Amino acid sequence: MPDDPSNPLIRARGLTKRFGEFTAVDSIDFDVAVGESFGFLGPNGAGKTSTMRMIGCTSPITGGTLEVMGMNPAVHGPQIRARLGVVPQQDTLDSELTVRENLAIYGRYFGLSRAEVGRRADELLEFAQLTERANDQVEPLSGGMKRRLTIARSLINEPTLLLLDEPTTGLDPQARHLLWDRLYRLKQRGVTLVLTTHYMDEAEQLCDRLVVMDKAKIVAEGSPRELIERYSTREVTELRFAPGIVETLDGRLDGIAQRVEHLPDRILLYADDGEAAAVAVNQRGLKPETVLVRRSSLEDVFLRLTGRSLIE
């Protein structure tokens, strides 16, 4: 079964989710292979959470087909969930229990013995760097700690497949890096990761392959590098002009780059050689206030595909 592409861990065809009249997920197709880490990248409201909940067997599908570990969620929900770890977008920790009890009782829901649950809880507290807080209530924990506890909790049943819905949204950079490190370790242990994010750096860090979602649909699919190669140039030159100047440019940037993108606060020049583009701007006598040359990112891919920024 491992690595055999004919046996994906998740297989979705025409997968659709409607809430009444509203279509939150509109006939999407994707496969996730065993051991892969797969991402859904998209802005708020794209349908990422709806998709994750269908995979997690807590939201019935309204159209198409979905198979998780070769099983149908509508029929084998409990069997599938037994092998899943779920980190929901909003923490759902049990506020009436302590940190350690949260882990222990969760293991019991999966039918693990008390002894086993105790052993794993200690291990996971260590993994999440929460050993000192084991007997504290959950409420006073920081956002990063709660998130780590939620991830630890999702691992109590040693899942084959881990679903992470915006694992680091709202965390400070340090907390994010700690979480990325933990997720990277899991990936190395062979856990299949499926995550959603609207952070391009997160997608680039964690995903072997991803789909870009926008308005309930998948608009592109590939590895972060492939997507950048396909939809963007190697480099980007960002220009910021003093107020009022942009309106007077009127075609004077034509030909400098393969593509020019006007954003409200800056102009992006897509060129394989960003330095050269910056020099050309100068030679044409244009005087931007700042010039920044950087590598292309998934943000640029998204902009190209949808005409909008990922984070407004």
Added chain:
Amino acid sequence: MITLRVTPAFALGSRRSARLIERNLYVYKHGWMVILSGFFEPLFYLLGIGFGLGALIGTIAGPGGEPISYQLFVAPALLASSAMNGAITESTFNFFFKLNYNKTFTSILATPLSPGDIALGELGWALIRGGLYALGFMGVMVALGLVVSPWVILAVPAALLLGFAFGAVGMAATSFMKTWQDFDLIQLVVLPMFLFSGTFYPLDAYPDALRVIVQLTPLYQGVDLIRSLTVGAISPILLFHVAYLAVMGIVGLAITSRRLDKLLLK
């Protein structure tokens, strides 16, 4: 061939429900004082009304028509009412909190447990709590010399059955509630039932039409069942009481399970 479309019992919950009971044990490990309070309420009623008023009233006609002491008349009714109250507290206020604020159930549904497991598990917990109260109260009755028939042994399971019926219907009702204010409605139903279901005086006090209505209330089933068992007045009508309460509980549980499905698995 005839196909019967009945909800199989296992669809309402499974062995996994027991995990919910375990969760509640964890919670109450931190706050066991709350549990203790449930013992005292019926006890205070028994001492205050049973012995206070009882001294004025003397004897009263029991379920079989024979005169019994007022204490013996009122004690089983208090056992029944406290079983009802215990089940209702757990299945309404506490259930509403877990459903809407704590997100406990949402996180549980990501595990192999189903809404039916949750409904059954929560009810199981309410029953364990109710059973403890019933046993405690029974102990008090023994101490006060209010035990006159061996049938009284069955009063505790009868109180559990009553708790099952009210707990299940309480959860079903709660699943439709939107705000804490809606709980006033429950009080509006429970309080009159507590006062008028033959709890404190026999049904002879009512005109015929009103008596029939009272005889149809669920609490009356429990009061008459437990009182009859306490004094040993066994008759076929007790089977009707049992069937009534059992059906009420099963229907409540099925509705709760459906509602949780609808509310949590969107």
